[in-house]
Amino acid sequence: MTLWGGRFTKKMDTDAWELNASILFDKRLAKQDTQASIAWAKALEEIGVLTPAEELLIQDGLQQIQKELISENFLYLPEDEDIHTAVERRLFEIIGPTAGKLHTGRSRNDQVATDFRLWMMENILYLIQAIKTLQLQIFNRAQQDIGIRMPSYTHLQQAQPVLLSHWWLSFFWPLQRDLEQFNQVQKQASVLPLGSGAVAGTSFPIDRQVLANQLGFEAVSQNSMDAVSDRDFAAQFIFSAALCGVHLSRLAEQLIIFTSSEFGFFTLSDAFSTGSSLMPQKKNADIFELTRGKAGSMLGTLCGFLATLKGLPSVYDKDLQEDKQAVFKVLDTLMSILPVIGNAIQTLTVNVEKITATINPAIFATDIADGLVKHGIPFREAHAIVGKAIQIALDRNVNLDSLSDADWQMVAPGIALDWQSFFSIQRSIETRSVIGGTATSAVNDQIKLIQQLINA
Numbered sequence: 001m002t003l004w005g006g007r008f009t010k011k012m013d014t015d016a017w018e019l020n021a022s023i024l025f026d027k028r029l030a031k032q033d034t035q036a037s038i039a040w041a042k043a044l045e046e047i048g049v050l051t052p053a054e055e056l057l058i059q060d061g062l063q064q065i066q067k068e069l070i071s072e073n074f075l076y077l078p079e080d081e082d083i084h085t086a087v088e089r090r091l092f093e094i095i096g097p098t099a100g101k102l103h104t105g106r107s108r109n110d111q112v113a114t115d116f117r118l119w120m121m122e123n124i125l126y127l128i129q130a131i132k133t134l135q136l137q138i139f140n141r142a143q144q145d146i147g148i149r150m151p152s153y154t155h156l157q158q159a160q161p162v163l164l165s166h167w168w169l170s171f172f173w174p175l176q177r178d179l180e181q182f183n184q185v186q187k188q189a190s191v192l193p194l195g196s197g198a199v200a201g202t203s204f205p206i207d208r209q210v211l212a213n214q215l216g217f218e219a220v221s222q223n224s225m226d227a228v229s230d231r232d233f234a235a236q237f238i239f240s241a242a243l244c245g246v247h248l249s250r251l252a253e254q255l256i257i258f259t260s261s262e263f264g265f266f267t268l269s270d271a272f273s274t275g276s277s278l279m280p281q282k283k284n285a286d287i288f289e290l291t292r293g294k295a296g297s298m299l300g301t302l303c304g305f306l307a308t309l310k311g312l313p314s315v316y317d318k319d320l321q322e323d324k325q326a327v328f329k330v331l332d333t334l335m336s337i338l339p340v341i342g343n344a345i346q347t348l349t350v351n352v353e354k355i356t357a358t359i360n361p362a363i364f365a366t367d368i369a370d371g372l373v374k375h376g377i378p379f380r381e382a383h384a385i386v387g388k389a390i391q392i393a394l395d396r397n398v399n400l401d402s403l404s405d406a407d408w409q410m411v412a413p414g415i416a417l418d419w420q421s422f423f424s425i426q427r428s429i430e431t432r433s434v435i436g437g438t439a440t441s442a443v444n445d446q447i448k449l450i451q452q453l454i455n456a
């Protein structure tokens with residue numbers, strides 16, 4: 001059944017029908033479609049378009065449809081073009097011709113925008129929950145690994161020692177920003193388009209504010225033409241998902257490196273590893289590679305959707321139907337990645353000895369330069385002095401901590417420092433006690449702050 005057959009004399013071409021139909025994916029809006037229709041019927045009753053008895057009949061019918069949907073007994077037919085058509089068709093089957101009054105004053109244009117926004121408002125909550133769970137898993141890991149010290153890297157070259165907990169928590173904060181983003185998108189989705197009709201606003205005196213309250217929207221759209229074509233909430237959602245994907249991808253990349261046999265900082269649990277069909281010794285971190293790969297696909301979805309939007313004349317165009325698959329895809333991707341990463345992190349083993357053994361004494365170069373500064377040497381000069389010492393060590397093919405006091409005298413004439421005292425991981429870490437630094441005291445403060453955020 002089509003909702004628009006009256007002016008047509010020929011049946012639609014089968015392939016064209018397939019191309020046009022959206023039922024295969026917009027089924028996911030079924031619950032919201034019935035929910036919005038129940039509220040719409042009520043609004044029609046309030047202005048006398050439906051009698052109370054008709055409204056009740058329609059409501060009962062829609063509730064039965066909801067039950068069929070929940071129990072998965074709802075039978076879709078090949079002629080259902082989209083979810084709106086399917087629900088209306090079934091309503092006719094259940095209550096008869098009164099069903100024909102439900103679509104008074106509305107269009108699928110404002111209907112689909114309403115359903116989709118409702119869907120997003122609900123599903124963002126699941127996503128937020130999944131992100132929070134991963135944050136908690138990272139946080140637990142950070143608390144568990146509190147005493148462990150590791151080299152940090154910039155440009156993938158050893159930089160300065162840090163607490164492993166500090167490193168773990170550096171992945172907590174991007175996720176916190178993702179949460180803020182998704183809360184923003186949630187707000188953006190919470191604007192009611194219903195009542196906009198196809199383009200110009202409905203001619204029936206619907207109280208849209210009441211309708212909005214009924215459906216849980218925070219606001220009512222102020223321009224019918226914009227309301228039926230606005231998909232900024234979808235674009236923002238996809239952007240936020242893609243950015244979250246980028247964050248997860250960076251974490252994944254780092255974990256791939258740290259679980260490699262060369263680094264060996266962590267060992268992945270077998271439950272989160274994969275083997276090779278050919279090489280018996282292999283234990284691969286496919287789950288992190290997929291995280292990295294899927295982040296790329298999400299970026300593609302974002303670019304694709306923005307390209308879809310950019311050329312559209314106002315108001316509604318069928319191109320907009322692409323919005324749902326794009327949003328569903330990125331949501332499903334994130335929902336599949338988040339728990340796996342979290343559980344893999346929770347179950348991995350930290351190889352403390354391997355981490356400690358990796359530290360090259362040159363990692364303390366900045367500490368020595370800072371020590372010279374505290375002795376009154378300008379930093380640039382201090383930098384050059386330590387640079388010279390490094391050069392000597394490199395020439396002799398020895399580590400920086402093998403240089404004698406005489407060697408240091410040579411590069412820093414007249415300066416008497418306890419040079420060996422700088423070669424201490426603990427010392428290096430504990431001097432960095434500024435807010436946000438890696439000293440134990442600062443990391444403990446960070447942990448307290450995060451605990452508050454988690455409890456909030």
Ligand code: ARG
Nearest residue numbers: 022082108109112316320321
């Ligand atoms: N399936 C359509 C979509 O997702 C519903 C709106 C159809 N509107 C129309 N004028 N054909 O966008």
